[in-house]
Amino acid sequence: MELSAEGLRHPLAGAVSARQQAGRYIYCVAGANEVLSLGSIGIEGREVHAVVHNDLCALVHDCVAQPYQSDDAQVATAWVLAHHQVVEAAWHRWGAVLPLTFNTIIEAGDGRSAEENLSVWLNTEYQVLRGKLDALTGKxxxxxxxxxxxxxxxxxxxxxxxxxxxxxxxxxxxxxxxxxxxxxxxxxxxxxxxxxxxxxxxxxxxxxxxxxxxxxxxxxxxxxxxxxxxxxxxxxxxxxxxxxxxxxxxxxxxxxxxxxxxxxxxxxxxxxx
Amino acid sequence: MSRPQVGLVDLLDRVLDRGLLINADIIISLAGVPLIGINLRAALAGMDTMVKYGLMQEWDNGIREAARSGHNMPAPATGALPASVMPPRLEEGVAAWQ
Incomplete structure (x- = not known):
């Protein structure tokens, strides 16, 4: 049997991948409409991609619908640093970002997937988010x-x-x-x-x-x-x-x-x- | 002045306590309180003094309360000190220079 690193981390890889669809961890909102992946730069090396609505996007990774918790300060610190590095990468790329607080995870609900809920939120809050981004540009x-x-x-x-x-x-x-x-x-x-x-x-x-x-x-x-x-x-x-x-x-x-x-x-x- | 540098404590304070809050049902929560950094802060408390942990929690609750009631906007930079801002208390320092 071939053991990949992924397989070792997730013995129930199949079950996890099904549950992964349940949540989206949000790093930040940026004023960009590029459908793209920033690569595996997220928390614990997760792949970070953009969910786009109009000229806004949210940078997220797919996750289980559970908050990050740890009693290990080193683990926790690594998570915080990874969160910051994603926000910073987006900031350098697009000039203005709205960082989300650590552990902001959007879940499926109201008959919609997490990603659909995120799009609905971006749509509902569009004016507010756009206004904030514009005000923060160059600062x-x-x-x-x-x-x-x-x-x-x-x-x-x-x-x-x-x-x-x-x-x-x-x-x-x-x-x-x-x-x-x-x-x-x-x-x-x-x-x-x-x-x-x-x-x-x-x-x-x-x-x-x-x-x-x-x-x-x-x-x-x-x-x-x-x-x-x-x-x-x-x-x-x-x-x-x-x-x-x-x-x-x-x-x-x-x-x-x-x-x-x-x-x-x-x-x-x-x-x- | 030395070159600006970002330390771990600068990041922890901000990533855990600041940033945009989403007040919506679609955010994972525990008993109605967004589970943002609470457990993480407990884990990180070992890295700093318990005094600071206590301070941060009190401060964090205040900020989140303000955010929920929609008063999270920073003061405009006019040079005038907002009435709510109190100068520092020097209790620690008394011991330091006595």
């Missing part, structure tokens, strides 16, 4: 993160505030018990100052950066490397013409002492569709 998403070094900033604040300098003096010249009280007061004051400064910086950065981009989402800040603290985490939609403005603004921020900038992109517009 890319960038992740922008600004962090600071809190110890450095705190040091600067303590140096420049007359109140705090006085307290520092107090700590040095007083007996231990009193010095401890001064230390407590100083730390409380510094904490408040830092929070106020962070809020100010956040507003200022948001305001400046939002003038260099087409659209903006504020994301939750997250923990960064030791000794740094994230002040601002943005997803930005940026047109080609405005990118140099954004880059210049970020260079300016990054050149400030104690400030760090991270720019991730260009990415398909995941956050703006």
């Amino acid at each position: 890319a998403e960038y992740g922008v993160q600004v962090s600071w070094a809190p110890s450095l900033i705190a040091g600067k604040i303590a140096e420049t505030s007359p109140d705090m300098r006085e307290m520092e003096e107090g700590i040095r010249s007083r007996p231990r018990g009193i010095a401890y009280m001064y230390r407590q007061r100083l730390e409380s004051l510094l904490r408040k100052e830092m929070e106020a400064r962070a809020a100010e910086e956040f507003k200022e950065l948001y305001s400046r950066l939002s003038r260099c981009v087409d659209s903006i989402h504020v994301e939750k800040t997250r923990a960064v490397e030791e000794g740094r603290q994230m002040l601002l985490n943005l997803s930005c939609l940026v047109s080609l013409e405005r990118y140099p403005d954004l880059a210049a603004e970020l260079d300016r921020v990054g050149s400030r002492e104690g400030f760090f900038v991270r720019l991730a992109g260009p990415l398909p517009p995941y956050s703006f569709c």
Whole structure:
């Protein structure tokens, strides 16, 4: 008996192939009417092809009508990366795409096959999808993160505030018990100052950066490397013409002492569709 | 500024939590909730801290709720800070510089 790789992966190959017709995993919608296959670039090497409606197409692979689930982080990561690579390939090919969220699987129902249901959906949503695609043409998403070094900033604040300098003096010249009280007061004051400064910086950065981009989402800040603290985490939609403005603004921020900038992109517009 | 680079975390956040949502019966779902990234996120939690996992889930639910009620559109970039956006809280940082 000849054992192909396919046969090994699917001992019930016949049964699976019949059930495969039940679902279509959707990667993205693009403004193209090419009936084509992008080859075996999908999740787990599945063949990705276009389902066309008018001048729109959805890139899909045939699958069983069940969501992807795994307890293995490596497997899951490979799926996510494959999803992204298909979206990116379509994005590079056609210039604008609407990525679907991971695990969007359309199934048969209402007396129609999955692929027919997909066509009906493309038809029903045509105007909305077309409008979104047009609005996203020539634009890319960038992740922008600004962090600071809190110890450095705190040091600067303590140096420049007359109140705090006085307290520092107090700590040095007083007996231990009193010095401890001064230390407590100083730390409380510094904490408040830092929070106020962070809020100010956040507003200022948001305001400046939002003038260099087409659209903006504020994301939750997250923990960064030791000794740094994230002040601002943005997803930005940026047109080609405005990118140099954004880059210049970020260079300016990054050149400030104690400030760090991270720019991730260009990415398909995941956050703006 | 260093050259822009896309990291795994940039992709995970976006592929799992963003992208177009189809609100239709023809999408596979579990008890009415689209099964999008939920199990996957549980699998990936081991790659990051549980704190982040918790944050992401809360955040994810918020985004999906907004999407369902049709308020998923990003703010127009006018330079003005939307009233709903709060500056960061520095609890972690307090420990960092004390």
